[in-house]
Amino acid sequence: MADVEEPKFNTLADRIAALNQQKNFTSPPTAGKRPPPPPPPAAGKRQPPQIPASKANNNVPSQSPSLPARPQKPNPPSLPRRTNTSASAVESLQGRDAPPPLPNRASTMQPSPALPTRRPSAQPLHSRRGSNSSEVSHVSTISNLSLNPASSRTSTTSTDTQPARRVLAPTLDQAKLPPLPPSRKEREAQAVRDAAEKEATEVVKAPLLTSRSAPAVPAVGGSRPGLPPRLPSRPGNSTMHSQVDDSPSVTPRRLPPPPSAFVRPSTTFESSSRPGPPGPRPGPRPSADAPPPVPVSSRPTFAQIDAVAERTTAxxxxxxxxxxxxxxxxxxxxxxxxxxxxxxxxxxxxxxxxxxxxxxxxxxxxxxxxxxxxxxxxxxxxxxxxxxxxxxxxxxxxxxxxxxxxxxxxxxxxxxxxxxxxxxxxxxxxxxxxxxxxxxxxxxxxxxxxxxxxxxxxxxxxxxxxxxxxxxxxxxxxxxxxxxxxxxxxxxxxxxxxxxxxxxxxxxxxxxxxxxxxxxxxxxEKAEFFGTAMDEGMSEFNFSPALKHIPVYSGEVVRFQLSKVCEHWIPERHGKGKSHLLLMKIQGVDGRKEDFVPMQTDGFWWWADIPARDLGAPGQGIFLYALATLNNKDARGVSKEEYYRTMASGSYSMSWAIYAKWELV
Missing domain, CATH: 3.10.620 (C8orf32 fold)
Known part of the structure; x- marks a missing residue:
């Protein structure tokens, strides 16, 4: 069945007139204008009984009680009738509950052509902020970093049925990063190559034979002696004990004694070797790189070298x-x-x-x-x-x-x-x-x-x-x-x-x-360090423990140590004589036995390692003594072995000088 072209109407009145002309549509009878309500009854008069609407005649309109006229405000004028509608059409729609159903479009009218696909709007974002319902859409658009505004899927009032266009971010350019440092294997390989190149290009010279010409001239200022040996690990701390190496402590550094066959030469650069057997002297060494001979006239004597050594300590x-x-x-x-x-x-x-x-x-x-x-x-x-x-x-x-x-x-x-x-x-x-x-x-x-x-x-x-x-x-x-x-x-x-x-x-x-x-x-509070120690060339800045109070029940091994004021200090030259033997006076476990512990020394440092439990009881004091006299004789220069022998004899007398004092807590 061919589709019938749907007529087009320019006004609503034309549409109503066309509906009235159809066979299946009957216009309702024209109803008259409803009369105004009757005036209110006078005071004291009885109201007539109201007739219910169900018993009233349908053809006779029911009259409601009229309201009194308002003298203050006149009745508003009636609205003018619209010029584009006919009276018959308007009157035909009055009195009906609902308009009749519209005829089938498929049978009477041609379908409207399909709308083209909606293009995305190029409208700027700020022009869409007038509606409260677009707030969520606007936030969603910004969070998606979309350059073109589109309908948000999270909008509560959006009616857009078009699928959202997925906008991908532009491709990120690769950054120009600096080259990575060479790895450990690459560095080792490069070191091997450099060593090979250096060995290939290095000029090999004939080795020079060393010969002792004179004792070494002391350097200006001298070198500082080595530190005392390391304090043993603390038995009370298992964590620290596991991290400390159990190897024996390093002994103080000492210079080796000179060889017994060494003979001091009369001049500085004169050979110290003994003269060989008589006979022909060997010729010069066949070496083109041998240094030229040193002029004899410029050789200083040992007296001059000793004078220079004295001036270095100035x-x-x-x-x-x-x-x-x-x-x-x-x-x-x-x-x-x-x-x-x-x-x-x-x-x-x-x-x-x-x-x-x-x-x-x-x-x-x-x-x-x-x-x-x-x-x-x-x-x-x-x-x-x-x-x-x-x-x-x-x-x-x-x-x-x-x-x-x-x-x-x-x-x-x-x-x-x-x-x-x-x-x-x-x-x-x-x-x-x-x-x-x-x-x-x-x-x-x-x-x-x-x-x-x-x-x-x-x-x-x-x-x-x-x-x-x-x-x-x-x-x-x-x-x-x-x-x-x-x-x-x-x-x-x-x-x-x-x-x-x-x-x-x-x-x-x-x-x-x-x-x-x-x-x-x-x-x-620092420990007491007395002037008697300073007079003997001991430094108040290198002795330890520096604090006055020492805990007894710490479970640690306490290191007591001190040093000379200077590495150049010589007791016989700068002090009053040889150094004293230093002793730690302790009180024993729980303070029940007094004892003296000699300190070890390497000539610059003095030290002694004593468990804190053996120092004494809290409240007692411990002292650092210098052995002044032994058996009524000056005890300067007395060694630790001599002290032990004297103590073992059972017959002795001693006196001390106090260097430092601590208190046990």
């Missing part, structure tokens, strides 16, 4: 011989000085005999020790009086500021560059920080010292006040402490913090912080 102030400046400084007491210009007189007599700036600085330092005492009366009475340099020299008493001013005045008159440095010093009244205790606020004040320019233009820090003596129990104890002149600037800075950062004069040029200075190398 760079070390600890080992330098200051007997000349110290003896001159003791010859001019303050009561023998002229009243007129005492500073100029001291600068002349103390520094005039010496050409070295270091010796001049040392002479002034030693003179302050002999002639100025610390003014404990004014210090503890808090009534320090300001005096000029001349008055301080003749009065013979001063505090740290007076020491520094006197030293500066004499040094500058002698032609030395010298300044007074003010700052903080860990002297009398200083209390070390406890474990975990925060440093106090920065306050570099309360002390004064000097910086003087010595040989080779080197600035040297020194403390003439602390070098003259010390204060204890509100009394002044006069005692010469040369280490306050000989200490390096780095070690000097452990107890002195200048107010001006320019006056640290460290070898590395670094400026320590206030917190670093106050905490120090070890935080906590």
């Amino acid at each position: 760079d070390c102030l600890i080992c330098r011989d200051f007997s000349g400046p110290d003896s001159v400084a003791a010859q001019y007491p303050n009561h023998s000085l002229p009243r007129h210009d005492p500073v100029g007189y001291l600068a002349n007599v103390l520094c005039g005999p010496f050409s070295s700036a270091t010796d001049k600085a040392r002479a002034i330092f030693t003179w302050c020790h002999h002639n100025i005492a610390y003014n404990v009366e004014e210090f503890f009475g808090k009534c320090i009086k300001g005096r000029n340099v001349d008055d301080t020299i003749f009065y013979g008493k001063a505090v740290c500021q007076g020491y520094a001013e006197v030293y500066q005045a004499i040094a500058q008159r002698a032609g030395l560059q010298c300044v007074v440095v003010g700052g903080h010093g860990k002297g009398y009244g200083y209390k070390p920080l406890g474990r975990g205790e925060a440093p106090p606020p920065k306050d570099p004040s309360g002390h004064a010292w000097n910086a003087v320019c010595i040989d080779n233009g080197e600035w040297k820090l020194l403390d003439a006040c602390w070098g003259a003596g010390s204060v204890g129990d509100q009394k002044y104890h006069k005692q010469f402490k040369p280490q306050m002149f000989c200490l390096s600037n780095d070690l000097f800075g452990l107890k002195h913090y200048p107010r001006d950062d320019r006056y640290f004069f460290r070898n590395d040029g670094r400026i320590p912080t206030w917190e670093e200075y106050m905490i120090g190398p070890v935080q906590g």
Whole structure:
């Protein structure tokens, strides 16, 4: 059956008229206009009974009670009738519950042509933000990094039935990465190739036969001795014990003894070998690369070499011989000085005999020790009086500021560059920080010292006040402490913090912080290290344990050790004689048996390894002793074997000097 073309209508009235003309459609009867409601009844009048709608005649319209007219507002005008509709068509639709069903399109009208495929909109994103329902679609579009906006599948109101177009990201260009470093196998192979090339291109020379011509000249400054052997592993810590090698500890390094057949030559480069049997001398060695002979006239003697060796220790102030400046400084007491210009007189007599700036600085330092005492009366009475340099020299008493001013005045008159440095010093009244205790606020004040320019233009820090003596129990104890002149600037800075950062004069040029200075190398109360050890050339900076309190029940092996102040220090030359035998006085298990443990030494280090359980009981003290006398004789140079033999004899007498002290906890 052929499709019938569907007629087209321009207006709604034409459509209604066409529907009325169809056979199966009957227009409803025209109903009259509903009359207005009756006016309300007057007050006091009885309302007539209402007739129910079910009993009323269907052809007679039911009348509802009329409302009273509103005098204030007139009735609104009726809406004008539409011009594009006919009255009959409008009236025919009134009074019906629903319009009749539309005729079948397939039988009366041609189907509408299919719409073309919808093209994606090129509308920008910001133009679609007017609707609340497109918020999710907009977020989804941004998260998918799509350049063209499309309908989101997650939109709650989207009616788009077209499949979503999947937009792929553009292809990422490969980055230009640096080449990987060669692997271990490649490096080893390259090293083998380089060694082969070097061996192929290296010129092979005839070997030179070595011959001993003279003993080795000592190097400037000398080499530092080796460290003491390693502390054995701790038995109480199984984890640490498993990680420590069980191989025997390394013994201290010692130089081998010279051969017994060695004969010292008369000159430096003269052969030390014994003359051979008489006979013809062998000819020269057939080598084109042999060095030319050394002229005999330029060969130094052993006396000249020994003089050079003596001068090499002059760079070390600890080992330098200051007997000349110290003896001159003791010859001019303050009561023998002229009243007129005492500073100029001291600068002349103390520094005039010496050409070295270091010796001049040392002479002034030693003179302050002999002639100025610390003014404990004014210090503890808090009534320090300001005096000029001349008055301080003749009065013979001063505090740290007076020491520094006197030293500066004499040094500058002698032609030395010298300044007074003010700052903080860990002297009398200083209390070390406890474990975990925060440093106090920065306050570099309360002390004064000097910086003087010595040989080779080197600035040297020194403390003439602390070098003259010390204060204890509100009394002044006069005692010469040369280490306050000989200490390096780095070690000097452990107890002195200048107010001006320019006056640290460290070898590395670094400026320590206030917190670093106050905490120090070890935080906590340090063990007592006595001056008797310093007088014997022992260093207070290399002894351990550095802390005063040692736990007894730690299950560890405690290493006690100390060293000389300098690798050049020779007790017979720089000290008072041979070194003492050092002994650790312990109390035994639970403090029930007193015992002495000799220390081992390699000439520079002294050490002893003792289990903490054998040290004693908590509350007891242990000491580091130096054997002073043995059987009423000087015990300098007594070895450990001699000490054991004397103890085994059962008849002996001993005395000791205390070097250090610890407490057990």
